Amino acid sequence: MTKHHTELVVVGGGPGGYAAAFYAAEKGMKVTLVEMDNRLGGVCLHRGCIPSKSLLHVARLIREVRESPVRGVAFGKMELDLAQLRSWKDSVIDKLATGIGLLADRRNVTVMKGRGYFEDATNLRVETDDGQQFVVFEKAIVAVGSRPSIPSQFDLGNPRIMTSDEALALEEIPEEMLVVGGGYIGMELGTVYAALGSRIVLAEALPSLLAGTDPDLVRPVQKSAEAAFKEIRLGAKVGSMATSGKQIGVVMEVEGKSLEESYDRVLVAIGRVPNCDDLGLENTRIQRDDRGFIRVNPQRQTDEPAIFAIGDVAGGVMLAHKASKEARIAVEVMAGEARQFENIVIPAVVFTDPEIAWCGLTQSGAKEMGIEVEVAKFPWAASGRALSFDRTDGLTKIIIDPSTERILGVGIVGVGAGELIGEGVLAVEMGATARDLAESVHPHPTLSETLMESAEAFYGTATHVHSRKKKPEPVE
Numbered sequence: 001m002t003k004h005h006t007e008l009v010v011v012g013g014g015p016g017g018y019a020a021a022f023y024a025a026e027k028g029m030k031v032t033l034v035e036m037d038n039r040l041g042g043v044c045l046h047r048g049c050i051p052s053k054s055l056l057h058v059a060r061l062i063r064e065v066r067e068s069p070v071r072g073v074a075f076g077k078m079e080l081d082l083a084q085l086r087s088w089k090d091s092v093i094d095k096l097a098t099g100i101g102l103l104a105d106r107r108n109v110t111v112m113k114g115r116g117y118f119e120d121a122t123n124l125r126v127e128t129d130d131g132q133q134f135v136v137f138e139k140a141i142v143a144v145g146s147r148p149s150i151p152s153q154f155d156l157g158n159p160r161i162m163t164s165d166e167a168l169a170l171e172e173i174p175e176e177m178l179v180v181g182g183g184y185i186g187m188e189l190g191t192v193y194a195a196l197g198s199r200i201v202l203a204e205a206l207p208s209l210l211a212g213t214d215p216d217l218v219r220p221v222q223k224s225a226e227a228a229f230k231e232i233r234l235g236a237k238v239g240s241m242a243t244s245g246k247q248i249g250v251v252m253e254v255e256g257k258s259l260e261e262s263y264d265r266v267l268v269a270i271g272r273v274p275n276c277d278d279l280g281l282e283n284t285r286i287q288r289d290d291r292g293f294i295r296v297n298p299q300r301q302t303d304e305p306a307i308f309a310i311g312d313v314a315g316g317v318m319l320a321h322k323a324s325k326e327a328r329i330a331v332e333v334m335a336g337e338a339r340q341f342e343n344i345v346i347p348a349v350v351f352t353d354p355e356i357a358w359c360g361l362t363q364s365g366a367k368e369m370g371i372e373v374e375v376a377k378f379p380w381a382a383s384g385r386a387l388s389f390d391r392t393d394g395l396t397k398i399i400i401d402p403s404t405e406r407i408l409g410v411g412i413v414g415v416g417a418g419e420l421i422g423e424g425v426l427a428v429e430m431g432a433t434a435r436d437l438a439e440s441v442h443p444h445p446t447l448s449e450t451l452m453e454s455a456e457a458f459y460g461t462a463t464h465v466h467s468r469k470k471k472p473e474p475v476e
């Protein structure tokens with residue numbers, strides 16, 4: 001029996017796990033990273049962020065080409081080479097996975113390919129291709145991520161019923177496709193398949209798309225999706241599915257009526273569950289919450305003090321950059337630093353077309369919590385940059401504390417909102433005021449000016465929108 005001694009073992013090589021392993025190695029720890037997939041990168045690289053964004057880039061390209069005759073440039077009929085598209089997408093993943101592997105080598109992180117299982121609070125059994133190996137560790141980080149949730153009544157073992165994993169493999173472009181779930185994954189993948197030629201019906205059980213997101217940010221996305229999809233059904237409950245020849249028969253209840261329809265493929269995008277059922281957690285003192293996520297304290301420490309948990313498996317917002325931030329905090333705590341995952345601004349981006357991005361306090365959140373705020377807005381119809389590429393379907397808004405003028409949150413909908421939100425994160429993290437943002441010169445013509453002009457709008461001095469003056473100008 002091989003026994004491998006290490007200071008830190010990280011189980012799971014996604015954006016939480018590999019970030020933790022690399023950072024711990026930089027800090028001088030002896031690190032072993034255990035990953036059961038062939039390559040590092042996790043869901044984000046192989047079945048999430050990167051493939052979906054690559055395909056969304058193509059979807060945006062198709063839309064721009066379709067809309068270009070109005071500008072006097074036409075390209076003719078779209079020809080889709082699905083095999084080439086798949087191979088380009090895979091090449092993007094491959095480059096990144098190779099890079100992560102090289103970085104692991106350079107940092108002297110031992111990568112062990114296999115499935116990890118806790119024998120107890122100091123021993124991890126790893127099922128490798130060459131049999132069992134044992135890692136004896138001083139500290140561990142659990143970063144095993146999550147997987148798509150698929151209720152048993154949809155789980156027929158029929159490949160035409162897909163989760164995001166299969167949808168991103170892009171096996172075929174179905175003619176008629178049902179997307180179950182109007183969260184960000186359903187909306188993003190619906191956008192991709194609609195651009196590639198599928199007629200999409202999207203069914204969402206709740207009364208709105210992208211639940212929890214400010215309605216004024218959702219509106220332009222919904223309008224754009226209504227044009228791109230065959231139909232969006234809100235308050236639609238999908239009850240059952242059955243194989244029906246080469247199709248999937250679906251029973252759905254919409255506005256009190258029961259509908260029976262058939263689709264070539266169905267994408268189920270209704271949430272994700274943590275990957276910790278077969279991990280040996282019961283052999284440690286680690287506890288899970290009532291939704292199955294590993295319970296952690298603000299230091300990301302589990303109930304077993306030498307074992308930390310980060311990323312999707314530890315619950316909270318399931319985003320790659322949240323996992324990577326938690327990785328750094330866990331490693332710093334292990335290194336004896338006084339750190340915790342509290343009051344950290346985690347931005348969110350929905351990469352639809354247009355995109356939605358927000359950070360800090362949202363307008364709906366302020367309303368729910370009864371926090372008094374002022375909201376300053378700048379519609380993109382007044383942005384020269386947005387007009388120059390024909391996408392005025394955007395809005396930038398800033399949530400401001402009326403007494404201190406501090407920026408508490410930023411929300412943006414529009415093309416490239418995901419890139420713009422970084423400035424909002426900096427403003428909220430640094431405790432910037434609306435005045436700081438209004439007085440920082442932004443380059444013209446860019447969409448970044450919409451942030452500056454929103455702040456100016458708060459004072460009633462925005463150049464390109466006329467708004468009521470709210471505050472006197474400061475005395476110089």
Ligand code: FAD
Pocket residue numbers: 011012013014015016017034035036037041042043044045047048049050052053114115116117143144145146164185275278279310311312313318319320321322323351
């Ligand atoms: P994961 O990335 O899930 O990695 C966990 C790793 O652990 C996996 O590689 C798995 O093989 C391994 N593992 C599991 N069990 C074991 C075991 N017992 N032993 C060894 N290894 C094990 N987030 C964003 O921030 N931006 C986006 O644009 C975005 N888009 C997304 C699009 C889709 C379609 C999906 C599904 C997700 C998207 N996400 C996005 C979410 C993001 O992918 C996750 O939040 C992120 O991957 C979580 O990272 P993690 O390190 O916690 O776990």
